[in-house]
Amino acid sequence: MYIGRFAPSPTGLLHIGSLLTALASYADARAHGGKWLVRMEDLDPPREMDGAAAHILRTLETFGFEWDGEVVYQSQRHDLYADALGSLKNRGLAYPCYCSRKDWHAAASMGVDGFVYNGACRENIFRLPETDADKQPAWRIKVSDEILAFDDAIVGRYAQQLARDIGDFVLQRADGFWAYQLAVVVDDAAQGITHIVRGQDLLVSTPRQIYLQHCLNLPTPQYAHLPLLLNRLGQKWSKQTLAPALDCEQKEMLLRQVMTYLNVPPAPEVDNVRDLLAWTVAHWDLVRVPRAAIQTES
Numbered sequence: 001m002y003i004g005r006f007a008p009s010p011t012g013l014l015h016i017g018s019l020l021t022a023l024a025s026y027a028d029a030r031a032h033g034g035k036w037l038v039r040m041e042d043l044d045p046p047r048e049m050d051g052a053a054a055h056i057l058r059t060l061e062t063f064g065f066e067w068d069g070e071v072v073y074q075s076q077r078h079d080l081y082a083d084a085l086g087s088l089k090n091r092g093l094a095y096p097c098y099c100s101r102k103d104w105h106a107a108a109s110m111g112v113d114g115f116v117y118n119g120a121c122r123e124n125i126f127r128l129p130e131t132d133a134d135k136q137p138a139w140r141i142k143v144s145d146e147i148l149a150f151d152d153a154i155v156g157r158y159a160q161q162l163a164r165d166i167g168d169f170v171l172q173r174a175d176g177f178w179a180y181q182l183a184v185v186v187d188d189a190a191q192g193i194t195h196i197v198r199g200q201d202l203l204v205s206t207p208r209q210i211y212l213q214h215c216l217n218l219p220t221p222q223y224a225h226l227p228l229l230l231n232r233l234g235q236k237w238s239k240q241t242l243a244p245a246l247d248c249e250q251k252e253m254l255l256r257q258v259m260t261y262l263n264v265p266p267a268p269e270v271d272n273v274r275d276l277l278a279w280t281v282a283h284w285d286l287v288r289v290p291r292a293a294i295q296t297e298s
C-alpha cells in the first residue's frame, strides 16, 4: 500500500518549484498504484495570503491533478496536535521555554538550520518568567545525543546529531501556533502516509520528524527529497525570491518543463495536460530524478 501527499502552505501561490513537487509526488504515488492526498498546511495565519488555499486547489485542478479524498486543512486539526503535545508532556519529553529569542540567540551556537537552543529551560522547567507571570511559554522537545540517519531515495544517506546540529526544537510557539515539525508528523501518521516526496529544502527537517515519530510511536515513511529549482542568481525559487505564480495559460509548457527537470522522457504531442500527467506516470522512475539543484531558464 502506498499513500503519498502534496502539502502546500497557502503563504503564496504555486510556482514552478511547487509544480515540480506536485508532479513528482503525484507520479511516484500513481506509478505505485497508490493514493495521492492533498493537505493544506494553513497553520500560520499571519504568514498566509488571502485566497491562496482556494487558488492553489484550482491551479492543481487546471494542471490536471486529481487527489484522493477530501483536502485536509491543518487549521482544523488543533486537537490532534494538542493530544500529541500532551503525550510528550506526560512522558517528560516536552518542556515549557520562557526564553525570549533575543536572549537565547545571544548565547547560542550555529547549527545546521539556525541557532541551537542552549537548553536553558530544560533543567529548570518550573521557572516562571521574572517580569510577566502571565507570559505563555513555547513548548520544546528534549532531543537526544543519538545520531539519526535515514536513507533518502534521491539524496542517499543523511544524518544529524540533533543535540549538536539542531537543539531542543519548538513544538508549539509562545503565541500558541503549532510548529510545522509537530503538525507534519502528526498528520502524516494520521493520514497513513507511507511515502513522502518533497523538496530538498525540507531535508534538514527530516531527522527532527523521524525523532518525533520515534517519541510518539509512529511509523517512519520513506522519504525522497527532490532537487531544488534555482533562479538565475542561484537562489531557490520561493515567495521570498519572487517566484512568479504558475500561469495557467502556459500549463502544458510548464508541465513539460518540470518533466524535463525530472528527466521524464519527452512526451509526444498531446490533447491536454492529463495526457502529460499520464505519460509522466507511465514513464516514472525515481532513479532518473537528479539529485543536484537545477538552474531554471528565468
Ligand code: GLU
Binding pocket: 007, 008, 009, 041, 184, 198, 202
Ligand atoms: N508545507 C510545506 C511547504 O509548503 C511542505 C511540508 C512537507 O512536504 O512536509 O513547504
